[in-house]
Amino acid sequence: MKELALYIHIPFCISKCHYCDFNSYPDKNEYIPEYLKNLNSEIKMYSKIGLKYKIKTIFIGGGTPSSINGAYIYEILKNIYDNFDVSDLTEVSIELNPKTVDDEKLKIYKEIGINRISIGCQSLQDRLLKTIGRAHTSNDFYTTYELLKKHGFSNINVDAMFGLPNQSIGDVLSTLKEITSLDIEHISFYSLIIEEGTKFYNWYNSNKISLPEEDEERNMYHEGINYLKSKGYNHYEISNFAKEGFECEHNLFYWKLKPYIGLGLGAHSNVVGKRYWNYEDFDSYFKHIKDEKFPILGQEVINKDMEMAEFLILGLRLVSGISKKEFYSRFKISVDDVYGEVLKKHRDSGLLYIDEENIRFTRKGLDLSNLVLVDLLP
Numbered sequence: 001m002k003e004l005a006l007y008i009h010i011p012f013c014i015s016k017c018h019y020c021d022f023n024s025y026p027d028k029n030e031y032i033p034e035y036l037k038n039l040n041s042e043i044k045m046y047s048k049i050g051l052k053y054k055i056k057t058i059f060i061g062g063g064t065p066s067s068i069n070g071a072y073i074y075e076i077l078k079n080i081y082d083n084f085d086v087s088d089l090t091e092v093s094i095e096l097n098p099k100t101v102d103d104e105k106l107k108i109y110k111e112i113g114i115n116r117i118s119i120g121c122q123s124l125q126d127r128l129l130k131t132i133g134r135a136h137t138s139n140d141f142y143t144t145y146e147l148l149k150k151h152g153f154s155n156i157n158v159d160a161m162f163g164l165p166n167q168s169i170g171d172v173l174s175t176l177k178e179i180t181s182l183d184i185e186h187i188s189f190y191s192l193i194i195e196e197g198t199k200f201y202n203w204y205n206s207n208k209i210s211l212p213e214e215d216e217e218r219n220m221y222h223e224g225i226n227y228l229k230s231k232g233y234n235h236y237e238i239s240n241f242a243k244e245g246f247e248c249e250h251n252l253f254y255w256k257l258k259p260y261i262g263l264g265l266g267a268h269s270n271v272v273g274k275r276y277w278n279y280e281d282f283d284s285y286f287k288h289i290k291d292e293k294f295p296i297l298g299q300e301v302i303n304k305d306m307e308m309a310e311f312l313i314l315g316l317r318l319v320s321g322i323s324k325k326e327f328y329s330r331f332k333i334s335v336d337d338v339y340g341e342v343l344k345k346h347r348d349s350g351l352l353y354i355d356e357e358n359i360r361f362t363r364k365g366l367d368l369s370n371l372v373l374v375d376l377l378p
Contacts, residue, residue, distance in 0.1 A: 003088070004053035004271070005253040008039070008076060009264030013064040014100060018133035018203075021195035023266035023280050024063040031282055036072045038289040039264050040079050045294060046261060047083035049271075053259070055084045057091040057250040064120075066096030070108035077112045091116055091249040093157075098140035106151040116248075117148055118157040118188075123164065124175045131165055131209075132192075133199070145182060155246060157186035162220040164192050165209040172220045173227055180231045185246040189224050190239040191217060218367060238317050238366060255314045257307070275300050304331065305378040308338060312359075313373050321353075321360025335359065342375045 012032060013024045025031075058080065065073065073094065080086065093116040094109060109117075123129055124138040148156060158179050162172045179187060192211070194204050203209045212220065225235055233241035237255065240248065253260050259271040266280040276299030279285045288295035302310070308331055315322035327335040336343065343359065346352040351365035351372055361369060 001052065001054045001085070003056040003253075003258065004050070005057045005059070005250055005258065005260040006055055006080065006084075007250075007260060007262040007267055008058065008060045008065075009262065009267045010060060010062040010065040010068060011035070011265045012067055013062060014067050014097070015133065015135040018131075018199040019192055019195070020133075021198050022063065028282070032068055032072070034286065035265070035282065036068075036075065038286050040075060041289050042263050042295065043076070043079045044083055045289075045292070046263070049261070050084040053085070054088045055080070055086045056088055057253060058089070058093070059250040060092075060094040060114075062095055064097050064100055065094050066100040066105065070105035073105075073114075074108050074112045077114070081113075089113075091155075093118055093248070093250055095120065096144070097134075098136040098144040101144060101147060103147065103151075106147060106153075110151055110153070115153075116155040116157070117153050119144065119148075119159065121158045121175075121179070122161045123167070123171070124178050125167075125171050128164055128167055128171065132161075155185050157188060157248065158184050159188045159190070160224075161190060161192055162224060163212055163217040165211055167212065167220075169216070169220050169223055172224055176224055176227050180228070180233075186240070186242045186248060187228060187233060188240050189221075189228065191221065221367075235319050237319060238369070255317050257311050257314055270302070273302055275302055307331075309376050309378045312339065312376050316359070316361055316369070316372070319360065319366075321358050323358055325357065339376065342372075346372045346375070 009023070011024050012029060013026050015026045016024065058077070060073065060076070077092065092114045094114050095118045097120045119141065121141050122132065122134060124141065126137050129137060145156075160172075160175050160179060176187070176189070192200075194200050194211075200209065204211070211217070228241045229235060233243060234247075235241050236247050237251070240251070242248070257270075261269045261271055262278065264278065265282065265285050266278055268275070268277045276296050278295045279288065279297045284297070285295045308327075311327065311330065312322060312335070322335075324335050343352060343354060346365070347354050350362055351368055353360050353362050353365075361372070365372060
């Protein structure tokens with residue numbers, strides 16, 4: 001049986017960060033009971049499809065999943081366990097923000113099989129947390145971390161951001177120093193992106209905030225990479241670092257173009273040669289579930305050309321790159337026969353390293369990856 005990953009979307013949060021364009025709502029908590037009822041119905045609707053797969057990973061994201069009652073999280077996972085083959089399940093992750101968990105919630109998480117925690121920290125400078133609209137302080141992060149260790153969680157990711165308004169390289173390295181001093185297993189280290197529709201987008205275009213210059217932002221990335229490597233972390237994906245054996249299995253499903261199903265408001269799926277996505281508004285989502293219909297807003301068939309391009313585009317996010325042998329095994333054609341000219345162009349420009357077995361970005365290529373990825377689009 002094939003392996004499958006499940007993503008569960010919890011769209012509720014305690015406040016909307018200034019940079020956030022996710023499908024999340026800080027002011028619709030009255031929808032929580034009805035949403036969870038419908039989400040659990042959607043999970044059961046997928047049970048027949050799920051029989052064709054073995055669930056390998058589950059990721060509960062948002063929003064802030066830890067902002068809702070722990071009993072809801074228990075009910076979701078119990079429902080999955082009852083309706084899917086989870087005999088090979090290895091990783092169950094949940095996102096949380098500091099200040100949203102307590103002993104009771106963590107006991108529930110542990111009891112129902114959650115074994116990986118992802119903490120949205122972003123920075124350990126309180127002035128920067130305030131600037132980006134986070135609802136927690138650095139002390140809240142430390143308190144949450146101590147609670148997690150108290151309850152025996154031993155696979156923890158911490159998110160850290162760079163390129164923030166008024167952030168210096170010193171700020172970035174100070175945050176990484178504090179995080180690594182806790183012997184955290186996994187670190188997601190990524191740059192701020194100004195997305196349309198966010199407060200930051202409006203403020204940036206009104207000159208109300210200023211961001212680090214491009215050279216400084218790149219220096220933050222490079223210095224961060226160097227520091228994390230010096231502390232024993234493997235740089236295995238453009239923005240992700242892990243101690244040995246603690247790479248995020250769920251995200252590897254995405255980057256290796258393995259099948260996954262997204263459940264909940266606005267969730268995306270990629271399975272059986274199709275990519276599809278759910279309604280993003282509560283009313284449409286609820287109506288379709290009530291009518292016993294999948295709450296799918298749109299879909300597209302993934303043809304072979306598109307699948308080959310995505311295999312390369314996502315696979316090149318991994319620092320180890322892609323295997324030529326694996327490409328051939330999947331598509332029955334040599335990657336050089338399909339993309340030879342593009343690959344040669346970017347090898348000669350110093351963005352790609354290519355040998356007999358693999359294709360991967362050079363360090364320069366990691367910085368300029370978009371130049372390569374655009375050329376790979378069908």
